[in-house]
Every structure is written in C-alpha cells, then in structure tokens.
Amino acid sequence: MSGVFVRVALDHPVPTLFDYRCDAALAPVPGMLACVPFGKRRAVGVICEVTTHSDVPNERLRGVEALCAACEPLSEEWLALVKFAGDYYQRSLGEVALPALPQALRDPERWPRLFAPQERYRLTATGRTALPEALPARASALRRLAAALAASDAPPGADDPAGADGSCGLDAADARALHPKASATLAAWQDAGWVVLERVAVGAASPAPGPVPLTPGIAAEASAAPERPTLTAEQAQAVEAIAAARDFVPFLLHGVTGSGKTEVYLHALDALFTARPDAQALVLVPEINLTPQFEAVFRARFAALGGDTPIVTLHSGMADGERARAWLAAHTGRARIVLGTRLAVLASLPRLALVIVDEEHDPAYKQQEGLRYSARDLAIWRGKQLGIPVVLGSATPSLESWWQAEQGRYRRLTLARRAVADAALPTVRLVDLEDERRRGRSSVDGISGPLASALKARLERGEQSLVFLNRRGYAPVLSCDSCGWLAGCPRCTAYVVLHKPERALRCHHCGWEARIPRSCPDCGNVDIAPLGRGTQRVEETLAELVPGARVLRIDADSTRRKGSAEALFSDVHAGEVDILVGTQMIAKGHDFQRVSLVGVLNADTALFSHDFRAGERLFAQLMQVSGRAGRAGLPGEVLVQTRYPRHALYQALARHDYVGFAEATLAERRDAHLPPFVYQALLRAEARTLEGALGFLAQGAAALAGIEAAARVTVYDAVPMTIVKVANVHRAQLLVESASRAALLATLRAWQPSLRALKGALRWSLEVDPLDI
Template identity: 40%
Template sequence: MQLVRVALALPLMRLFDYLLPAGQRRPPLGARVRVPFGRQQKIGILVDFPAVSEVEPSQLKQLSVVLDQQSLFATEMWHMLNWAAGYYQAPLGEVLFSALPSRLRRGESAAEQTKILWKITALGRQALSGGELSRMKKQQEALQALCQAPLEKGNNTFATSIWAKLKSKDWVQEVIEEADIIPWHQSAANIVNPGERLSLNKQQALALSQLIFHQGFAAWLLEGVTGSGKTEIYLQLIEETLKKGCQVLVLVPEIGLTPQTLQRFRARFSLPVDALHSELNDTQRLQVWQRARSGQSAIVIGTRSALFTPFERLGLIVIDEEHDPSFKQQEGGWRYHARDLAVLYAKQQNIPVLMGSATPSLESLHNVARGKYRHLVLSQRAGSGSRLSHQLIDLKGRLVHKGLSETLLRKMGEHLEKGNQVLLFLNRRGFAPVLLCHECGWMASCPHCDKTYTYYHHQRILRCHHCGGQHRVPMQCRDCGSTHLITTGLGTEQLEEMLSSRFPQFGITRIDRDTTARKGHLEQHLSDIRQGKSRILIGTQMLAKGHHFPDVTLVALVNVDSALFSLDFRAEERLAQLYVQVAGRAGRAGKPGEVILQTHYPEHPLLQLLLQQGYPAFARQALLQRQSMGLPPFSAQALFHARSRNEADGEKMLQQLADYFLQSKREKNISGLEVLGPMPAPLAKKSDQFRWQLLLQHPSKGVLQHLLTDFQSHFEPKFSSVRWSLDVDPLDLS
C-alpha cells in the first residue's frame, strides 16, 4: 500500500502518515484529504509520499476521502509556504491551511459552483411602483436592490426572513445561474477609463521608465515624500502589466485604506478589481480566491493575507506603505512578514515587486545598501502639492488647555477662518487614560491586566484597551472612600469635547477605533471630511497615512513625548515615520501647509534632525546607531513568548529554554549568541495571564535559524500549564 504524509491544522511541529486505499488514484501534493484522527475526521493536506514511516505499518490507518484531484497550490506558492514554515519555525499544517479560505479549510469544494440568485418578478415590480411597501422598509429596499441587479442567495446584506416574505408573495423568484468563467483579458474592451491618467513630472517619469524597461524579477523600493505621486506610478506600472495580459496583486497595510484604494482603482481601470480583507464573509473570500485563480480578476487589493491568493498569471506585486508594521502577523497563528515573503514569492515567479513609502523601514534601506533592493527616489511633491513649514512648540511653562497650547489654538483659528481644515493627531482613544482619587492617589486599574482603565465620559464607563473588559465608573474611591475622583491625561474623546466648546461653529470628526467600529462608519466619516462638513479632524493612526484631504492646511501632533524615551529600540524609527506620515496630510492641493509638534523636549536630537534634515538623514543616523549596537537589521532576533495563569510557570519554562540555548552555545562554540531573559513582558499581565519573554540574538540569520531548527527537533518544554510561541524577526517586543 502507498504511504502518504499529511499536514493537519494543528499547533504541532510534526506530520502524520496514512495509507492510500487500494485502487485509489494517487492524488497530487497540495490536495486535501479527509483522515481519521482519534475519534474525529479531520481535513489534511497531502505533503509527501514517504518510502517508510516511523509508525508500525499495522498501526497506520487509511485516509478516508481524497477531496481534490489537483493541487490547491501552484508550484511557486507551494515552495514559498514550505520555505516560510521552516524560516518562521511554524507547523507546516498551520501555514498551509492559513493560505486557504475558511470554506476550503472545512472541506468544501474548490471548484466554482452554480449560483442561486434572487430576481424580482413582475408582481414585485407592480408592488414596488404601487406603494404597497410604504410600511415595509426592508422589503422595499430589497426589491429596489433587485431592480439594479440580481442578488446571490445567502450572500447579500438582507436577512433570510425578508426573502422568505417576498417569496411567499411571489414578488421574487430563485433562478439558478451556471458559473461563467471568462478570464479578464478576454472580456475587457479597454484597460484604462478615459481621462483618468495623470501627467508625470521628470522624477516620476524617470522612475516609471526604469520600472517598465527592466525585465524579470527585481525588488524596487520607491521612496517618495508624501504627495510625490507614488500612487500614480503604481497605476501606470499596473497599466503596463495589464497590457501584457498579467494580473496584479496590491497589498495595503490596513483595512481602513482598502475602500478608498478600491474606489480609486475601479475609477481608473475598466476591469474586474477584487478586494480581500477581514470584513468579507467566508463565501465572498472563497469567490475572490476562485476568481483570481481562474483568471477572472485583473487586480486583487488586500491586506497581508491576500499574499496567499492564487493567480492564473501574476505579473506584478505592489506593496504600499511597505514600512507599516501591520504587514507583520503579530499575534495568533504563525508570525510571518508579508513584505518579506512577497519579495521571495516574486523572485520565484520572476516578476517585479514594487514597495513604496515616504518613510522606508530601516530594514529596506539596509537591503538597498546591500544591493538586494533597487532604489528609486521622488524628492518633490507632484502636481500642486506645496512645501510644508514645520514648527516645534515647547510646552514647558506654557498655559495648556486640555493638552493644546494657546499658540496651537490660535493657529487653528487662523486656518479655520480661511475656510481650511485642521487635523489633530493624538494616538490615545477615550476621554482620559487614567481615573484616580484626588485624596489618596488610587487609580482605577483592570484586575485582569494590571493596567489602568481608560475613562469614557459620554458612556460613563471604564474600559481596558488590552482585554476589552469594562465597568461602570465608581462613585467613590475603592481605597479611602473619597468621592473626589478626577481624570488625568488626554484622549481623543476629551479633545473633541474641548474643541466643540472652543470652536462651536465648525464641524468636528473624530476617527479612532471607537467611532469606526461599526461597518460603514469609517467611510461615512471620510465622506463628511471630503465634503467639507467637518473642518476639524481628530484622529489616531487611522488618519495618519494614505488619505488625501486637499483642504487640510494645518496638522498638529498633540502628544508624542512618550515615544522619545521608550525602551523599545524601534520606537524612534516609528515616531519619525509617524511624524512624516501625519505631516504629509497637509498642503496637498496647492495650499500652503503647516505642521506643528507640541513637546516638552524640543531639543531632542531626533526631533531636531527630522525637522532640519528630514527622514533620509534620520534613517542614515539611526542605521549607524543600530550597527554600533549590533541591533537589527545588523543582527537576527527570535523572541519566545510564554503566558500562564501561574506567574512562576512561564518564567520557569523560559528558563529551561535559556539553559538549553546557553548549553548549545558552549557545546557548539557559537560566538556572538546573546540569550536575554527570561524577563517579564512590558505588559506583564493580560487577561489574567502572566507574560514572560526570552530573546535570542545573533549577527547571522543562518546561525540563528540552524539553532532554532535544532531546538524544535530536540527540546520539549515540560510545563503543560504554559502556552508559548516563537516570533522570528519580531517587530513588537511588548
């Protein structure tokens, strides 16, 4: 009997052997199979046909069903995922399954199926025009939607009960539609909608010509100041790629940028453009996967997991805001970096990958210096973009109104009176980060995380931003009984309240996770801003990047001092990137732009370097500092996380790991290996779990990889009460 080796979606660094039933046709690698696992039946992915098994032949079970007659993974994708599992030290089953839509993970068919559509009947049109639906708003909306186009059953925004009522009245009917697979290049009459292409300046034209005339693989880093027209270069390069009959993948860092990017691409190209992000349901995600695989999609735009989309003929990968940490999977599952894997994938496909940013990551700039990436620079704002003036406001000794200096408030008034918009950046949600007792100093803290609650004034609640727990505001101090409870610190909600009273004549929009939690709210807020209904914009990082607000002429960063003295060695890089990204929202339509940063430390070297010489000078200095200290990108790191309800167990388990690596260092004479910890995580307790860390660092990625691979093969932690994970090339040390 034929042996088969199967990867299961389990957090185990092992594969499982089964027998292929007699007479069963040998399935291809990458096909799904259903196998017995204990008392269950599980979906697995076929990864090998071994000659022998470590398990006794008499104990091997037969696989139950072969679900696919062809692999779900193209050759290049298969190689990339297998390499990634090894590099990121992740179970192969978890890696392979994470690359599939949820419905395929559950064993459903990968083939495009017939669809059942709702269509309006003649009676339905009569009812709609006759006014019978005046009191049945949802039914009326459903029929109106059907007048525009049929809707797919089970995949629309209307409740099942609505369709049942409409069907019982014979106002709608179900119609079966066969899957019609037509590759995009066979159905497209034109690629670009007329009048959409913009003219390029000399810098843009030179950059585009280099991109177009290079053949095959190249990793391009497009560094352009905000407003320099990077997106227009993306679009014109995509147009050239589409003319060759190839598809394009565009990666964006966050879901908030997806709708506007999608809108811009659909306005530009008269082709099928699909989006992949977390707000799609399982059916929609599978449909995009199928459409790209069969060649029906010309362009797919998505967040980091969109990298695993199969394409019939991929010709280009574009990564916008390549520096953004959102491209790194930070929690849950395997912790890959989509940008780094995209470069590997493009090389395997022999196609270009274009990475754009106004503030490239130090890793990418280091790769430019090593000759791994090709560098393109746009130093001028495109079109009517204006140069910005920058100003530091020293807060020491000044009168401050809810975090805003009188100088800033006066500047805001001047810009608003001219009919312009003002953007205030504050990366802290809620009304205030701390509620405390004025008598004894007690602070309202989350018992599950040992962190202070954030106070929300309008809802009168305390909320933990780490575990999500919330409570009503207490009437008195838990320690001394005093009723004199006060807030300290500033949040976006409090800033909005203060500005509403200071500038009552101007509309205000606040954009943070709290105001955009419901579907469609972010789009509505952005629409209000663009229509001029809101003149004062308050936001967290959601507003910092990718948005084009032509009437914003003043941008202010309210409070960034905490980042200047962080223990995280990447904090200064992130602050510099944030400053440039936020500042880039001003002066984008010919109007003079002004940027103000409030600080108690105006003499700080980082701030002085940024304002006087710009981000490139900061990046050069930061790379020199990293090199002198032996920090990434001049070394490789791996971070072990451990968490347990027992405070001592996580530390003890990581101490076992530390002892193992220190022993390996001695036995194998590994010079340069640093074993740091175990130590409490910066957030030492979260959701009743105590958190510990162990950091490994070595100048060579290869040496560290070899060490980690040996560890996975030979070491088994002895603490069942501890959950642990490994993060290779960590970006977040919290």
C-alpha cells in the same frame, strides 16, 4: 504496504506530515484539499505528497474521507512558499498552509454550497446594440445595471456567448445590489434576447482574458474613470524602471507624501497588463480602512480589465463566504488584481507577475499572534521565488529596507517632489510647551494657544484641520487626588481607559469592562477625575474651544461597525468636517484635499520608550500625518506640541529630512549592534505565575548549551514583558541574537525539540525578527 497513500499537512504544531490511505476514485495530487479523521474530529488538510509506500503500520493508518475535487489543486510554488514560511518562522507546514486558506475552505460541510455554480448574467451581441437605446434617459438605476453588465462582460461573437472566453458576466447578487428589481428586469431582458443567464462553477479556472473593448454608450458609464494625470519626470522614470524589469528586482520607491506613489503603481500595473494580458498582480496595504479608497481608484482605472472579477480584496474584516469567493477568484486566475492586507501575501495566485507593498514600513505588516510572519519580507521572498519585480513604497522606509538599498540589494527610486504642481511640503513648527508655560500661556486641556489660534484661523478660511493623538478613549486612567488611587484592570498589570460616552472603564489588553465608580473604592472620595487625555476628550475640548466647528473623531472605537470607517472618511472628503481628530488610522494613505493644518499632541512619550524602534516609528508616524496637509495646493502647516523642541528627531522632522534621520539612526544601530546589523528571535512564555514563566525560560536558556550552532548566538537574561500580566496570565521573554542569520535559524531549529520537552509554561512561542521587544 502497497496502494496509494498521501502525506497531509494539518494545522497542528507537530512539525510533520500525516500519512493516510487514499481509496478515493479520484486520483489524489499534491496541493489538493482533503478531509481526514484526526483524533476524534475531522480536519481539512493539504496533500503535500502522494506515494505508494508508507512507513506507518497498516493497522494505524486511517483513510481519507473526502477530496475537494471542485477546488483546483494548490500549485508547487504555493506549497514552496508556505514551506519556506514555516521553516523560517519556526512553524509546522500545516500551521502556515491552513490558516492561509479561507475558513469556508477548511470546513468540508461548506464545500457543496461554496462550489455550487453561481448565476451570472451576460449581454448578447444584440443586447450590446439594442440595450443602450432602449433605456430611458432618467432611469439611473437601470443604466447602472446595464453599465455593470457591459463592464463585466467580454464581447461575445454571437447572440449566444456561452463559452466565449470562460466565466464572465455580472453576479446575480451584485445585480440585486445595483437595482432593487434586478431579477425581474434581467428576466425581461432575457425574453428580449439581450441577456443570457449562465451558471458558473466557482472553483474552475477560466482562460486568461485580455483587455475588453467596451461598447460606446453603456461603456462610457461603466468606465467613467477620472482623467489620468500627467506623470512628473520622476514618476515616469520610476514607471519605466519597473516596467523594464524582467526578473526579480526589489524596488524601494521612496517618495515624499503626496508625490504620487499610487499613480506610479497604477501605471506600472497598466504596463504589466499591456505586456502580459494574462498576468496577475498583488497589492498590499497595511490597514483594512485603506482598502476601500484603493479599491475605488483601481476599479476606476481598470474598469475595462478582462475577467469576471478583475479586482478583489482580501482582508480579515470580510465575511467568510465573501473572503472565500475572493480567494477562489485569485486562485483560479479570474482575479487580475488582488488588493489586501498582510494575509493576502499568502494567497494563491497562479499567474503572479508583480507585487506592490504600499507603506512598506508599517508595523501592521508583521503578524503579532499565531504565525508571526512579516508580509513585506514574504512578498520579497515570493518575488525572488517567481522571478518577478517587487515594489516597496513609502515616504519613510523601514530602516531595514533603507539599509538594503544602501547596500545595493534593493534598487532605489526617488520621488522628491509632490505630484501636484502648486503643492509643497507643509511647514513644520515646533510648539515649545515649556516656553509656553514660562510665558504664562497655559494650554486648554492639552491644546496650546498657538494650535487653538491656528484651528480657528482655518475654520474662518473654510479649510480643514487634523488633530493627531495616538491614544483612543477619553483618558488613559481615572485617578483619586485624595489617596492616589488609579483605576487598574483586575486581570492585567495595566490601567483601564476611561470611555466617557459609554460611561465605562475598559481594558485595552484583555477587554475587561466596568461602570465608572461614583467614588474612590479605596477612600470613598467622590472627586475622582480623569488623568491625561485620549481622542474622546480632545474631541470634546475642541467642540468648546473652536465654536461652530464640525468636529469628527475617527479611531478604533468610532469605526467598530462594518463600513463605518468608509462612511466617516467620505464625510471628511465631502467637506462636511472642519476638524478631524484621530489616531494612527488617519495618519497614512488618505488624500485629504482640504486639510491645511495638522496638530500633533503628546508625541514626546515615544522618546523615552525602552523599545529601540520607538524613535523610528515616531518619526515615520509624524512624517506620515504631516503629509496629510497641503496636498492640493493649499499652504500646509504642521504644529507639533513638545517639551523637547531641540531633539534631533524633531529637528529632522522640521526639515523633512528622512535621509538624515535614517543615516543617524543606522549609525546608532551599528554601534549598538542592533537590527539590521544583527538578527534576533524572541522566546515568549506564559504561565499562571511570573516565576513559572521565568523558570521555563531559564530552562530553555540552559538547553542551548548542547547546541553546536548556539556558539554563535548571544543569549540575554529572561525578563518580564512590559505588560507582565494579561487576562490573569503572566508573561516573560528571552532574547537571542546573532550576527549570522543562518546560525540563528539553525539554533532555533535545534532548540525546538528541547523546548517541547520542558514543563511549566501554559504556552510558549518563538518569534523570528520581532518588532516589539
């Protein structure tokens, strides 16, 4: 057959490309988005190959319905990235490529509106001179609008700046957010010749801008960045090393909490943009709630950076349209800094020159459903692919990254001291709960006497305290003392959590919810009571235990609404909170200037977990939350309540000895043949019965016998997962591992066709480098 044919990647588990006939007037090219018929529906795919021949019979070939000409084609480097991710994580190319795109791009019905020209306002040369003098001194809203125009605009060379350097200016929607009467005001400024209105094509790339000199007056308001702190000697050495890298260099920036890792990032970016005005940078953070504070710091520092959208954020909490616009700004090169969570690692950045992964140890960088990829590992591969430096920052690096640095594969940069001159690491005290009990010093609902006294002392001194408990809700279970009944989820093999403010029992695994019963459903006893404690109960206890204290709780329940987390953290920074109670959301990344005390509750449970990574996670968690104390010169103190104060983990924590903990744990892992000394993969199966899930895994294990590469792979017995049943679906897993990564991946590739042929499971998945076993 002759003609033009395209091979398209679709979001489908079959590991193949799909052939289509292309009769469009526009010539297709690899990387272009195409709308194609697929079964009884329409689907959007990515064209990976263009050819003049197809092996599919003509009568079976269907034609491409539409090409997305408005969107610049995805680059060869991006296609290579998603192909690598698919090969490594055992997924088809389309299962990686399509979910990496914003939802709006995957809906052809939204293409016309998505790529409709946007209205942008720009200052003219006359406006730059006349507008500052024409604004009343007290017209703060008008001055904000004018400052935003100055900050977003490139300096034109004439009164009509159209085409001066591509699409710059202030978006009409952003203008309306700054001033309630922005449209009328900007129209008046147009009539005066101070402003011009442009319509900018969203999908078109703009020329790479350089740094923008801002006009005095308005510019001073637009770029009112805080004074840059003087770098310490350690920070300066780190920045110099990163700036000097001209090829792929993976840096492990190991800095204690409060050592100024963010300042190193900022200076490294500054050096990058000075050397390469057209460059782009990718900055990854582990959680959505960290993006607002990072974005504020970056915008303040780089207010004068060129381009119409110099800094954009990308995360799953954004609205579809908002995320699509940010993605397109990165894809076309208009966004110079892309700040985001793990999904941003797959963003299209044509001029990417530096990748930064903050809190690189955080498990949140590993996707736990769908494509189970590690954003940190893909960031490293992407740096190697492009020949650019990658910076991994953490006070408690993952043992995998630490081991790579020990082997010389990563270059270690150390910040051993806090950046603020009079700030020292907090003192860690271990409160022995068994000793407290023997001495007759009973705790009040989980709050020991020493911790209660310390909280009251901080309140009297006007300082803030933080109480950390990584368990949300009021209590982990509701129980009956008479018959031993425990409130369980009818759909899961798990207890339901009591949420007292909502008067509800809620399953944190499947979402099932019910009202709190008036009596025990088994024996009728009305004296049912909560067992254990969560953040809601601790919040209630502290309000009674520390009279007069303003107690605030921050967890997944209190931050459900968009923007709520940012508002609550603002209250803490403003000094409107005396005691902050929270889960891991408050443990990392936040710079609480007034916090001088951290209390840790219920940390011991992780010491007895079946997961060999539990100790590493606990140590990182405790080090991170301890680092919230004493950051601004106030003497910091950390009280950890435990029944095992002589445990090696707590002793290392008291010494702030990450290096000693890492060396001891790596020695244990080496002796036990655990990662990073072996490579693992996990086959999971879900079925209507546990027997069905285990039977599928047994058949899968038997299928390995005929695979040559499997001779170098160890296969363990299939076992039920820790939470066996979730939403009436039973789950089991089978672990395979090898000392050779190549042998493991070859085995998995050869194994998949056999697994697809098996029956009995509702769903099954393969996960490479699992974190939760």
